[in-house]
Amino acid sequence: MDTPFIYGKIVQNEVFTNREEEANQLALNFSSGINTILISPRRWGKSSLVLKASKIAMENNPEIRFCFIDCYNVRQEGEFYQLLADGILKAISSKMEELMAGANSFLGRFLPRISFNPEPNSEVTVELDSREVKKQPDDILNLAEVLAIEKNLKIVVCIDEFQNIGGFDDPESFQKKLRSHWQKHTRVSYCLYGSKRHMLMEVFSSPSMPFYKFGDVFFLQKIKLEAWIPFIIGRFSVTGKEISEQDAACIANLAECHSQYVQQLAQQVWFRTTSTVNQDIINEAHESLILQLGLLFQSMADGLSNTQINFLKAVLSEASLLSSKDTIQEYGLGTSANVLRIKQALVNKEIIDIQGDTIEMIDPMFKFWLKKHYFKI
Secondary structure (H helix, E strand, C coil), X not given: CCCCCCCCCCCCHHHCCCCHHHHHHHHHHHHHCCCEEEECCCCCCHHHHHHHHHHHHHHHCCCEEEEXXXXXXXXXXXXXXXXXXXXXXXXXXXCHHHHHHHHXXXXXXXXXXXXECCCCCCCEEEECCHHHHXXXXXXXXXXXXXXXXXXXXXXXXXXXXXXXXXXXXCHHHHHHHHHHHHCCCXXXXXXXXXXXXXXXXXXXXXXCCCCCCCCEEEECCCCCHHHHHHHHHHHHHCCCCECCHHHHHHHHHHCCCCHHHHHHHHHHHHHHCCCECXXXXXXXXXXXXXHHCHHHHHHHHHCCCHHHHHHHHHHHCCCCCCXXXXXXXXXXXXXXXXXXXXXXXXXXXXXXXXXXXXXXECCHHHHHHHHHHHCCC
């Protein structure tokens, strides 16, 4: 029997949880040609949400096409252009012949090569001459608009982990180049999303940056407990197993409604359940998951400085006024200026998120492991 819970990859159909309002709003933006920026921590379901919204938009408008690219491993400007060209051509080409014709017609100056594996379901890749790309990338940045006009389509270019362009050589000049082209497009819109909130906020919210006010900014929130409870009950039910509202809520609360961890913990509980869930099964599954992740968490802790570890201990101990003299002395944080540096370092490492005066640990299982197994608070 297949597990009814999925995590670590894009979820679709009946496994997609809630977020109907967000999906419909995104779909409306896509159909209306509104540029959209989507921000949330990792594993909260951004990619699944964008895919869901794209399907809604395509159901409502058969003339819309979507290009999906992922910048997770992109480190250079030339790699970005390659991905963009490849993704756009695939988005508007349903057959190999169309892909080859499009590559030769619109990117002929870049000497395109089409490569593919004869195995079923293998990926087709468009490769461009990197030297020609560097000389004049304008054709690639305008490719979606040219094709949309040529074929009387609307195109939405969706770029995951967009913040990684900050690691390119001279990233601000690159952003200026992108915006100078993309802001002129009338039949193409852009959905830019990623997980490093502080980096994306700098890109899209700072008046000094090229992408300031480029589009609607959405801050994705956690799925609420009241949505998780019926979802968990329903997924158990379709496999002939039972779980009470109380136990479903317990799973979601232990995972702090973190999308991946709710699914992962629910899966572990499901594996251990013959017919009906009980609290002992949940506790065993939770502890097993924490131990399973223990080596990863130990490595994360080892990569932190002593003062960063001390700061996390203060946060988990619910120390008040982290910059106060008493707290700094009690937890060995150095100086108030050093506390600010610690906070920024932990934000950059995606360990904590700070909104106003609230400091929250991003990974709830790492938080539990630190508190119970590392600090033994």
